[in-house]
Amino acid sequence: MQPLLKAVNCIYIPVADPHKAADWYEKYLGLNRVSPRGDVMLLGNGMWMFLSISPGQTSNFVGGDGSVISPFTFETDDIAALHQSLTLSGICVEPIEDFGGCGLKFWFKDPDGNRFHVWQDSE
Known part of the structure; x- marks a missing residue:
């Protein structure tokens, strides 16, 4: 069977303040802002990374062995x-x-x- 999903198009990162997070990703990882609102970053391969307001949340989960x-x-x-x-x-x-x-x-x-x-x- 041919896979019905082709690729990952974009990713979403939970952050408390998208503008502060965008400043950090720009300064330390060299990512560029795509959106005039300043909450979308561009990875080197062209994929967009959305910085989404979600205070207190992270993108991580705990695996079966307890690792993050x-x-x-x-x-x-x-x-x-x-x-x-x-x-x-x-x-x-x-x-x-x-x-x-x-x-x-x-x-x-x-x-x-x-x-x-x-x-x-x-x-």
Whole structure:
């Protein structure tokens, strides 16, 4: 059977204040604002990321083993530079892990407590 779903078109991130969050994503992750309202960010591949008002919520869930999981993984072409930049900016980041043929990864948190996974292909 041919899959009836093609791809993920956009993502929504719960934040307390979309304008403050957009400032953060712009400053620390280099994302550009798409919307004149300032609550939509553009990822490097053209995907839109909506910053949605939802105080006290995060995009994370707890897995069966009790770990906090992000429903998606960001991809980068330079994980070492991103990790160093976030670390030097005082952002909560975990160490880079090497998963051999599966690539490199680390986790970081935004100011609203969203815990995100970042990955880089090892090829």
